[in-house]
Amino acid sequence: MPQILSSSPPDAQDADAFFDGVDLRRLAERLPTPFHAYSAHAIRQRIDGLQQALHGLDATLCYAVKANSTLAILHLMAEAGVGADIVSSGELWRSLHAGIPAERIVFSGVGKTEQEIAEALAAGILRFNVESADELHTLQRLASDLHIAARAAVRINPDVDAQTHAKISTGKAENKFGVSIAEARRWFAEAGRLTHVRLDGLHVHIGSQILSVEPFRLALQRVAAFWRELEANGHAIASIDVGGGLGVCYRAGQDHPVAPADYAAAIREALAGFRGRILLEPGRYLVAEAGVLLTRVIRIKQGERQNFLVLDAAMNDLLRPSLYDAWHDIVPLVDGQRERTRYDVVGPVCETGDTFARDRELPELRPGDLVMIRGTGAYGASMASTYNSRPLAAEVLLDQRRHAIVRHRQRFEDMVAGEQPARDWDMA
Ligand SMILES: Cc1ncc(COP(=O)(O)O)c(C=O)c1O
Numbered sequence: 001m002p003q004i005l006s007s008s009p010p011d012a013q014d015a016d017a018f019f020d021g022v023d024l025r026r027l028a029e030r031l032p033t034p035f036h037a038y039s040a041h042a043i044r045q046r047i048d049g050l051q052q053a054l055h056g057l058d059a060t061l062c063y064a065v066k067a068n069s070t071l072a073i074l075h076l077m078a079e080a081g082v083g084a085d086i087v088s089s090g091e092l093w094r095s096l097h098a099g100i101p102a103e104r105i106v107f108s109g110v111g112k113t114e115q116e117i118a119e120a121l122a123a124g125i126l127r128f129n130v131e132s133a134d135e136l137h138t139l140q141r142l143a144s145d146l147h148i149a150a151r152a153a154v155r156i157n158p159d160v161d162a163q164t165h166a167k168i169s170t171g172k173a174e175n176k177f178g179v180s181i182a183e184a185r186r187w188f189a190e191a192g193r194l195t196h197v198r199l200d201g202l203h204v205h206i207g208s209q210i211l212s213v214e215p216f217r218l219a220l221q222r223v224a225a226f227w228r229e230l231e232a233n234g235h236a237i238a239s240i241d242v243g244g245g246l247g248v249c250y251r252a253g254q255d256h257p258v259a260p261a262d263y264a265a266a267i268r269e270a271l272a273g274f275r276g277r278i279l280l281e282p283g284r285y286l287v288a289e290a291g292v293l294l295t296r297v298i299r300i301k302q303g304e305r306q307n308f309l310v311l312d313a314a315m316n317d318l319l320r321p322s323l324y325d326a327w328h329d330i331v332p333l334v335d336g337q338r339e340r341t342r343y344d345v346v347g348p349v350c351e352t353g354d355t356f357a358r359d360r361e362l363p364e365l366r367p368g369d370l371v372m373i374r375g376t377g378a379y380g381a382s383m384a385s386t387y388n389s390r391p392l393a394a395e396v397l398l399d400q401r402r403h404a405i406v407r408h409r410q411r412f413e414d415m416v417a418g419e420q421p422a423r424d425w426d427m428a
């Protein structure tokens, strides 16, 4: 371990190579690339910053596990007193296993199965964010079978444009998420018939990577107006869950899109007078900028029209550029002055979409050079696949000049574990 520590603080030139006090170049000498590295310190700073912005409110952070569900990160959340926003039994299992108590877990998603609902009921989670009438009735039936009182919030679809990428916008009427205020109004009017569901919460989540406070403000205002109407009609609301969606900075040097203080101010303003508990479901904001993907150059390929920088990381390790044309800073960790040139930065996977960047200006690189892709802590490892039978990359947690390999690179044996050739056919 001491080998990877810097003997002196990083100077300005190689500062990029240091992450949480660890020299990533030294780490990469000992670990095969590609691998993900996360800064525990950076995650804790984000948690603290958001909690400080919310100071004085009865607010609970429920980390959106989907952003990065690595157990070590969930464990860090548990230690910091942060709860979880889950969308599957798998995320429930991981959260509980990492030590996040059930009473800090909320369950969102349009496709909760009966089995998942029953498991979450049995675990005693804090709330179900219910997204359809069918789900509400299923929850009532299963809670009744188990003689449990379920706590539920209606996920409101406020029909607000989050002004983000269409694939991660969730709060417009045409999106599959939540129900209209008109429908939610009917649910509350009939809530007396729900013998085993306590419907006393509101939930809203309009999308991800939201870059200005305005869409949040608009959505919160609509939800707040509905909360006031409900209370005026005698329906006590115990919690309002404002979802996640805070955008992050994917380009060095750019300002942070939404300051936590402005976000918190919008919540304070919209929910002024609300005496219940405020829940928040930040995912990306807590982990995105705390993660980098380390990869090496396999080769440079001179194409007819451009040069390709072929890395050993691919779309199976980081899908965001392929899926959303997302920008991630690409920072070579190389010594000395080099000429600058332009590359299409690609991975080895057999798809043209396996491209991290087009026509990106970088120093001239050579096979074996180390390259860092920034902003990969959220929706990086958690969206990874074994496409092209590429094993899942290792993950390393760095914490104040220390590191721990929290997940080893998947072994080929484990990639095929559980599969078998169809030898023993059964008659259907
Ligand atoms: C219900 C819900 N809550 C929270 C999040 C987390 O979003 P983000 O990572 O943008 O904070 C998501 C994902 O967009 C979500 O679907």
Ligand SMILES: N[C@@H](CCCC[NH3+])C(=O)O
Residues within 6 Å of the ligand: 066, 168, 208, 209, 320, 324, 378, 379, 383
């Ligand atoms: N996977 C998306 C975010 C989706 C948010 C989940 N509701 C991304 O990488 O940006």
